[in-house]
Amino acid sequence: MNDLPFLTTVSDYMRQLAHIEDFYKHKIIKHSIKVSDEITLSAIELTSANPKHTLVIVPGRAECEHKYAELLYSLRQQNLQVFVIFVRGQGMSSKVIKGSLKCHIDDFNVYRKDLAFALDALNIKNPYLLMAFSMGGLISLDFLLHEKNKPQRVALLAPYLWPAFNLPEPILKLFVNTVGNLPLLKYLYTPHGAEYKRIEFKKNIHSHCFDRYETYHDYYGLHPDLALGGPSFAFVKEALKKQLEIMNSNVDFTIPMLTVTAGDDHVVSTPHTINFMRKHLNDISRPKYFNLSGAYHDLLNESDEYRNLALTYAFNFLLHGEIK
Numbered sequence: 001m002n003d004l005p006f007l008t009t010v011s012d013y014m015r016q017l018a019h020i021e022d023f024y025k026h027k028i029i030k031h032s033i034k035v036s037d038e039i040t041l042s043a044i045e046l047t048s049a050n051p052k053h054t055l056v057i058v059p060g061r062a063e064c065e066h067k068y069a070e071l072l073y074s075l076r077q078q079n080l081q082v083f084v085i086f087v088r089g090q091g092m093s094s095k096v097i098k099g100s101l102k103c104h105i106d107d108f109n110v111y112r113k114d115l116a117f118a119l120d121a122l123n124i125k126n127p128y129l130l131m132a133f134s135m136g137g138l139i140s141l142d143f144l145l146h147e148k149n150k151p152q153r154v155a156l157l158a159p160y161l162w163p164a165f166n167l168p169e170p171i172l173k174l175f176v177n178t179v180g181n182l183p184l185l186k187y188l189y190t191p192h193g194a195e196y197k198r199i200e201f202k203k204n205i206h207s208h209c210f211d212r213y214e215t216y217h218d219y220y221g222l223h224p225d226l227a228l229g230g231p232s233f234a235f236v237k238e239a240l241k242k243q244l245e246i247m248n249s250n251v252d253f254t255i256p257m258l259t260v261t262a263g264d265d266h267v268v269s270t271p272h273t274i275n276f277m278r279k280h281l282n283d284i285s286r287p288k289y290f291n292l293s294g295a296y297h298d299l300l301n302e303s304d305e306y307r308n309l310a311l312t313y314a315f316n317f318l319l320h321g322e323i324k
Contacts, residue, residue, distance in 0.1 A: 001309065001312060001313075002312075003304070003308040003309065003311075003312050004308070004311070004312045004315055004316070006074050006075065006077065006078060007074050007307075007308045007311055007312065008070055008073065008074045009304050009308070010209055010211050010212060010303070010304055013070050013211065013212065013215075014211050014215075016073075017215070019073075020069050020070060020073045021069070023069070023072075023073050023076065024066065024069040024072070024073070027046070027076070028044050028045065028046060028069075028072060029044065029045040029046075029047065030042070030043075030044055030045075030065075030092075031043040031044070031045060031122065032092075033117070033118050033121045033122070035088075035114065035117055038094065039088055039093075039094045040093065040094050041085070041086060041087065041088065041093045041094075041114055041117070041118050041121075042065065042086045042091045042092035042093045043083055043084060043085045043086065043118055043122065044065050044068065044072075044083070044084045045081070045082065045083050045084075045122075046072045046075060046076065046080065046081065046082040047081055048078075048079050048080055048081055050079055051079055051080055051081040052079045052080070053079075053080055053081070053127075053128070053129055053318075053319060054080070054081045054082075054083070054124060054127075054128040054129065055075075055080050055081070055082045055083070055128070055129045055130075055131060055318065056082075056083050056084075056085060056119070056124060056128055056129065056130050056131070056151065057071075057082065057083070057084040057085070057130075057131050057132070057133075057136070058085060058087075058115060058130070058131075058132040058133070058136030058137075058139055058140050059084060059085075059086060059090065059091065059132075059133060059134075059135075059136050060133045060134030060135045060136055060160070060298075061090065061103055061134060061135040061160070061228075061231070062090070062103055062196075062228035062229070062230075063086075063090065063091065063133075063228075064091055064092075064219070064220075064223070064226040064227075064228075065084065065086065065091050065092060066219055066223075066226075067216065067300065067301070068084050068300075070212075071300065071311075072084075083122060083124065085115060085118045085119075085122075087110075087111040087114040087115060087118075087139065088105075088110065088111075088114055089103060089104065089105060089228075090103075090228070091226075092226075093114075097187070100229075101195070101196070101225075101227065101228045101229045102187075102189065102193075102195075102228075102229045102230070102231075102232055103193075103228060103229060103230060103231040103232065103235050104187060104231070104232040104234055104235050105234065105235050105238050106234060106238065107238060108138075108142070108238040108239055108241065108242040109142070109242075111139045111142070112139055112142045112143045112146060112147065115139060115140075115143055115147075116143065116147050116149065119149055120149070124149075125149060126149060126150060126151065126152060127151075127152040128151050128152060129151055129152055129153055129154075129155075129318045129319075130151035130153070130154045130155070131154075131155045131156075131157070131314055131318060132154070132155075132156050132157070132159065133156075133157045133158065133159075133299065133300060134157070134158055134159065134160050134267070134268065134297070135160045135239075136159075137156040137157065137158070137159025137160055137161070137259075138159060138160045138161065138239065138242060138243065138246070140154060140156065140159075141156075141159065141161075141246050142242060142245075142246060144253065144255060145246065145249060145251055150255055151255060152255075152256075153255065153256045153257070153258075153317065153318050153321065154255055154256070154257045154258070155257075155258045155259075155260070155313075155314035155315075155317055155318050156257065156258070156259045156260070157259075157260050157299045157300070157310055157314065158260070158261055158262045158265060158267075158268055158270075158273075158297050158298075158299055159259060159268070159273060160239065160243075160267075160268045161243055161246070161247065161268065161269070161272050161273045161276055162243055162247075162268065162269040162272035162273070163236070163239075163240070163267075163268060163269065164265060164266055164267055164268055164269045172240075173240065173244075176233070176236050176237050176240050177237055177240075179233045179237075180233045180234050180236060180237025180238070181237065182233075185233055186232065186233050186234035186237070187232050187233075187234065188232060188233055189229070189230050189231070189232060189233075190230065190231055190232070190233055190236055192230065193229065193230025193231050193232070194229060194230050195229045195230075196220065196224075196227035196228065196229055198217050198220070198221070201213050201214060205266040205267070205296060205297070206267070206296050206297055206298040206301065207296055207298045207301045207302050207303070208295075208296060208302060208303045208306070209301060209302055209303040209304075209307070212301040212302070212307075213301060216301055246276075247272070247276055247279075252280070252283040252284045252285075253280055253283045253284065253285050253287060254283070254284045254285050255285055256285050256317075256321065257285065257287040257288070258287070258288045258289070258290075258313060258314065258317040258318075258323070259273065259277055259287060259288070259289040259290075260289070260290050260291075260292060260299065260310045260313050260314065261273050261274060261289065261290070261291045261292065262291075262292055262295035262296055262297050262299060262302075262306070263291050263292055263293035263294050263295055264293075264294050264295060264296055265295070265296065265297045266296070266297060267297040268297065270291065273289075274289060274291065277289040288317070288323065290313055290323075292306050292309060292310060294306070295310070299311075
């Protein structure tokens, strides 16, 4: 499959970094959406004079708005109106624990409600398109099952349907539910969690692309206040609870859906995601899925061979309803 011509390659990205920074600074609209006196949600918007489609992107956990600069830059001439929406605790949205960059939540349902609130505040209604990455995929599946303002089509990239832990499921559930409910422990980082710390490229498990990886983390070096930390035990407990709810749900999907998984994902379990999609192959709307053998989790920051293939699948599906 040939990559879509508007998608930037890593050589384009590095050569045009200054233009992308200028574009992000001057052409991208920043929204602050007030939910209550304590909570505001952040969103960024790419506008078009004559948009043919509205695209909503739901990011992954611990991402910043700037991560989407390259993607939005590549979409600037595609007659799209694009919104990237960050739920509480993510991006520039209000942090759940005041004064802390730790990823914590007491009720995963709040994320779905934040997304619904932001869509309403931004006057986004069907028909619109939805693309989500990692934790954004879990939020989006929850949204599809429970909310009324459904999108026209959905593309999920490496959705967080189950963690890639090497523990039997019964032991994982018992441990997470026990520790995640203890008042003295629920706010603590998990064994894999911590304050943000840059990991050298050769030891990372997120991307094979040196330039995108280094540039992404260079930005956090310049903006340490945007570098969100790892998850708390309570977050993992709430995410696991939501994952079990969705995986065990017998509700038929009625919205056309595409899922692209990363074959060498060390963050989320690709086998669980594929099994979930297979479970729904007899739904009213039969989901499509593709597995990118060898890809790491962060498909948006991956090497061109993975990133642009994943995005080509996603945009062909979202914009045309098919895989070319």
